[in-house]
Amino acid sequence: MPDFDVLVIGAGPGGYVAAIKAAQHGxxxxxxxxxxxxxxxLNWGCIPTKALLKSAEVLDTLRHAKDYGLAxxxxxxxxxxxxxxxxxxxxxxMSKGVAFLMKKNKITVLSGTASFVSADTVAIAKSDGTxxxxxxxxxxxxxxHRVRSFPHLPVDGKRVLNYRQLLxxxxxxxxxxxxxxGAIGMEFGYFLSTLGTxxxxxxxxxxVLPIEDTEIAQFVQRQFTKAGVAIHTSTKVTKLDVQAxxxxxxxxxxxxxxxxxxxxxxxxxxxxxxxxxxGLDRAGVKLDERGFIAVDENLATxxxxxxxxxxxxxxxxxxxxxxxxxEACLAAITGHPQPVxxxxxxxxxxxxxxxxxxxxxxxxxxxxxxxxKIGKFQFVASGKAKAIGHPEGFVKLVFDAEHMQLIxxxxxGYDATELLxxxxxxxxLEATATELMTTVHAHPTLHEAVMEAAADALGECxxx
Amino acid sequence: MITELLLPAKSPTMxxxxxxxxxxxxxxxxxxxxxxxxxxxDKAVLEWESSDxxxxxxxxxxxxxQLPVNAVVGLLTTKPGEDTTAAVAEAKAKNAALxxxxxxPAPAAxxxxxxxxxxxxxxxxxxxxxxxxxxxxxxxxxxxxxxxAAKVAAALAVDLRKVTGSGPDGRILRRDVEAAAKDGSxxxxxxxxxxxxxxxxxLSRADGPAQADLxxxxxxxxxxxxxxxxxxxxxxxxVSETIAAERLADLREQLAAADVKITVNDLLVRASALALRQxxxxxxxxxxxxxxxxxxxxxxxxxxxxxxxxxxIVARAHTKTVRQIGDEVRALAKKAQEGRLAPAEFQxxxxxxxxxxxxxxAAFTAIINPPQVAILAVAGIKDVPVVRAGxxxxxxxxxxxxxxxHRAVDGADAAAFLKTLRELLEAPALLLI
Numbered sequence: 098m099p100d101f102d103v104l105v106i107g108a109g110p111g112g113y114v115a116a117i118k119a120a121q122h123g124x125x126x127x128x129x130x131x132x133x134x135x136x137x138x139l140n141w142g143c144i145p146t147k148a149l150l151k152s153a154e155v156l157d158t159l160r161h162a163k164d165y166g167l168a169x170x171x172x173x174x175x176x177x178x179x180x181x182x183x184x185x186x187x188x189x190x191m192s193k194g195v196a197f198l199m200k201k202n203k204i205t206v207l208s209g210t211a212s213f214v215s216a217d218t219v220a221i222a223k224s225d226g227t228x229x230x231x232x233x234x235x236x237x238x239x240x241x242h243r244v245r246s247f248p249h250l251p252v253d254g255k256r257v258l259n260y261r262q263l264l265x266x267x268x269x270x271x272x273x274x275x276x277x278x279g280a281i282g283m284e285f286g287y288f289l290s291t292l293g294t295x296x297x298x299x300x301x302x303x304x305v306l307p308i309e310d311t312e313i314a315q316f317v318q319r320q321f322t323k324a325g326v327a328i329h330t331s332t333k334v335t336k337l338d339v340q341a342x343x344x345x346x347x348x349x350x351x352x353x354x355x356x357x358x359x360x361x362x363x364x365x366x367x368x369x370x371x372x373x374x375x376g377l378d379r380a381g382v383k384l385d386e387r388g389f390i391a392v393d394e395n396l397a398t399x400x401x402x403x404x405x406x407x408x409x410x411x412x413x414x415x416x417x418x419x420x421x422x423x424e425a426c427l428a429a430i431t432g433h434p435q436p437v438x439x440x441x442x443x444x445x446x447x448x449x450x451x452x453x454x455x456x457x458x459x460x461x462x463x464x465x466x467x468x469x470k471i472g473k474f475q476f477v478a479s480g481k482a483k484a485i486g487h488p489e490g491f492v493k494l495v496f497d498a499e500h501m502q503l504i505x506x507x508x509x510g511y512d513a514t515e516l517l518x519x520x521x522x523x524x525x526l527e528a529t530a531t532e533l534m535t536t537v538h539a540h541p542t543l544h545e546a547v548m549e550a551a552a553d554a555l556g557e558c559x560x561x
Numbered sequence: 562m563i564t565e566l567l568l569p570a571k572s573p574t575m576x577x578x579x580x581x582x583x584x585x586x587x588x589x590x591x592x593x594x595x596x597x598x599x600x601x602x603d604k605a606v607l608e609w610e611s612s613d614x615x616x617x618x619x620x621x622x623x624x625x626x627q628l629p630v631n632a633v634v635g636l637l638t639t640k641p642g643e644d645t646t647a648a649v650a651e652a653k654a655k656n657a658a659l660x661x662x663x664x665x666p667a668p669a670a671x672x673x674x675x676x677x678x679x680x681x682x683x684x685x686x687x688x689x690x691x692x693x694x695x696x697x698x699x700x701x702x703x704x705x706x707x708x709x710a711a712k713v714a715a716a717l718a719v720d721l722r723k724v725t726g727s728g729p730d731g732r733i734l735r736r737d738v739e740a741a742a743k744d745g746s747x748x749x750x751x752x753x754x755x756x757x758x759x760x761x762x763x764l765s766r767a768d769g770p771a772q773a774d775l776x777x778x779x780x781x782x783x784x785x786x787x788x789x790x791x792x793x794x795x796x797x798x799x800v801s802e803t804i805a806a807e808r809l810a811d812l813r814e815q816l817a818a819a820d821v822k823i824t825v826n827d828l829l830v831r832a833s834a835l836a837l838r839q840x841x842x843x844x845x846x847x848x849x850x851x852x853x854x855x856x857x858x859x860x861x862x863x864x865x866x867x868x869x870x871x872x873x874i875v876a877r878a879h880t881k882t883v884r885q886i887g888d889e890v891r892a893l894a895k896k897a898q899e900g901r902l903a904p905a906e907f908q909x910x911x912x913x914x915x916x917x918x919x920x921x922x923a924a925f926t927a928i929i930n931p932p933q934v935a936i937l938a939v940a941g942i943k944d945v946p947v948v949r950a951g952x953x954x955x956x957x958x959x960x961x962x963x964x965x966x967h968r969a970v971d972g973a974d975a976a977a978f979l980k981t982l983r984e985l986l987e988a989p990a991l992l993l994i
Contacts, residue, residue, distance in 0.1 A: 527707030
């Protein structure tokens with residue numbers, strides 16, 4: 098008789114949700130974690146960075162107090178150490194929340210590092226040097242990702258940092274080069290730049306936020322440039338020359354080489370699956386060509402009874418994708434499969450202006466070779482956006498022209514990420530522009546921009 | 562602990578039933594008294610309330626399946642993760658034993674033997690990972706489809722009522738419509754907007770199969786049995802009467818103008834009830850060795866439903882106003898359409914009215930619904946020339962035909978009843994007091 102019905106390895110947003118779902122199905126569940134409950138998301142990713150970004154946003158608002166008719170008594174300043182401490186406090190509180198959820202759902206939490214002994218047994222090495230073995234009917238691997246190291250980008254934790262090291266610093270660099278203009282590079286870029294660091298972002302692709310709609314990316318790039326962030330797209334970093342007090346970043350664009358000097362460098366590119374030391378070979382679990390665990394649409398690996406979810410299973414490295422896969426995985430384990438639809442995973446970037454999207458970009462819609470229609474609405478025409486002092490940004494919706502089904506949504510602007518839920522639901526329910534347009538949206542809200550963009554696609558926009 | 566869910570006998574005569582729909586699925590927690598399924602007996606669709614509690618471990622029958630009473634259709638467990646393998650095997654054996662006599666009831670020469678109830682093959686240890694069949698959207702019920710699925714269905718001439726939804730709770734998604742369009746399983750009779758409109762009169766069935774053997778539903782078998790028994794054992798005789806219907810039509814128009822929804826049928830139920838009170842010989846039951854006369858006029862009203870007909874009862878109709886009768890008939894008809902009449906609502910009337918007036922029928926005769934001794938067949942109101950004061954003028958007429966059991970009723974009784982009925986209907990103000 099196995100010790101558990103479901104054993105989850107890793108307590109991030111994939112793993113802890115899988116354990117709770119298992120418990121809700123009446124299964125005996127356990128979760129193994131070698132660090133803090135909550136994984137990267139709660140401790141070193143989503144949550145602590147949102148705390149930092151809020152500090153930057155408040156600082157930015159204070160600087161614009163006059164615009165709102167307020168006097169703030171001089172130039173506001175940031176206490177960098179206090180800002181970083183607030184972020185750590187928020188993360189710790191959230192991690193305790195997960196511990197409470199584990200207890201509430203009667204889930205056994207096993208502290209230690211797991212490795213497979215066989216397909217149904219895992220050895221757990223504890224920090225005190227002892228090892229124990231547990232067996233389970235189903236084992237869910239949710240060990241997440243780690244940062245990939247490149248020979249020409251030697252991370253040393255002092256001059257050249259990864260995001261995790263940057264989150265742990267208490268002193269603000271005077272200048273920083275972020276390598277990679279994905280969500281991590283752009284969020285830290287915005288944060289540090291707002292707090293007074295001279296930031297340069299280098300991206301090898303031809304736009305910032307390479308997976309986002311081009312129009313959105315161009316808009317964000319312009320806003321960053323306006324705010325004083327230097328951005329180099331279609332630019333390769335060839336070498337880092339690490340010196341005692343600075344790093345010389347060698348870059349190359351259009352065959353032209355140049356250098357940028359900065360106090361610190363953030364490497365925000367390259368991720369690997371956390372499979373090392375897991376003993377997957379002893380269980381017989383296969384990896385895909387990129388080194389992530391190969392799974393089917395129900396998150397099953399090639400070995401019956403072994404499942405993989407979240408970052409370690411590849412595709413989008415996003416917390417909500419991991420949590421959704423956890424639900425789908427348990428649905429399959431309990432006999433009601435609900436395969437994941439990877440075309441409907443939303444993505445958000447929390448710099449200001451924020452970026453939120455789901456589904457196809459205009460470019461991808463065009464590549465399908467089927468007629469499509471775009472609906473757009475600028476926040477400058479929104480009463481609410483004007484009233485709160487954030488008229489920047491726009492909503493862009495992509496519809497299949499034949500039945501006007503929503504196939505993509507792209508938003509940028511203040512709190513744009515909070516507007517995405519409606520569009521994710523619309524995609525899930527297979528709504529068309531008509532439903533989005535004829536749904537009554539409260540006035541005045543930023544959400545009205547979604548309704549107006551849908552109306553624009555139908556040629557019936559009222560306010561622009 | 563493992564508890565078997567046994568198909569209950571919902572009436573003393575029920576030997577088998579059809580599982581219309583499950584209201585539970587594996588993994589659900591079931592409480593005592595919770596409705597777990599709908600079962601069709603020989604007359605109605607009834608709700609099955611669980612007499613046990615537990616978690617649904619496995620369901621062993623599918624919606625639409627015909628099953629003998631006491632067939633094991635599912636297992637409940639009280640402990641999580643309980644192994645049901647042995648219980649499933651046992652249930653399978655029991656079902657096989659029950660199915661055997663049902664499978665071979667008819668003589669060898671029977672043209673179409675009822676197929677043995679095919680219970681789902683028992684899940685084994687892999688039960689936990691076996692997918693469930695997706696629920697099907699039933700014709701007649703409201704169709705749940707995504708907005709774009711509805712648009713695609715319209716464009717591809719797909720009948721959403723015939724599409725099986727793969728979304729949450731059987732919601733129809735675009736892919737379901739596209740799949741149905743591809744395999745042609747859910748097209749309307751006429752294909753697409755460009756197709757010519759369906760002819761009103763269908764002259765041949767050249768487009769259809771030469772013939773089709775439709776399995777008898779429990780209701781059809783009962784109708785067949787009872788009506789054959791009625792016509793072969795009851796000495797029927799019929800008496801017709803023509804009723805001047807100008808005032809009746811006028812009254813209905815007056816009420817309609819005041820937004821009061823009263824039909825001719827409602828007035829007929831009231832008139833019959835009053836006439837029956839004066840002619841109790843027709844308000845009776847033939848018991849074989851006695852004739853039971855009733856005091857109360859409990860009028861069965863024939864209602865057509867998709868699979869046949871059923872006769873819900875307006876009890877004590879003589880005590881009710883036309884309006885009360887109308888409200889009651891409509892409520893009963895709605896329940897009948899939905900298959901939700903309780904047995905007490907359709908068993909035990911004292912007289913039946915069958916009304917085909919809505920089809921504009923000239924006249925027809927009906928078959929007595931035993932043990933009742935009479936049934937009234939009501940045709941439509943017709944515009945006819947009538948002779949009044951020696952001149953031919955336009956008028957309206959309604960023909961009613963009474964079928965009566967000559968063992969209990971004589972021609973004079975029937976004629977007297979019809980005379981009273983005519984007098985009431987020709988002075989319909991009497992029906993309102």
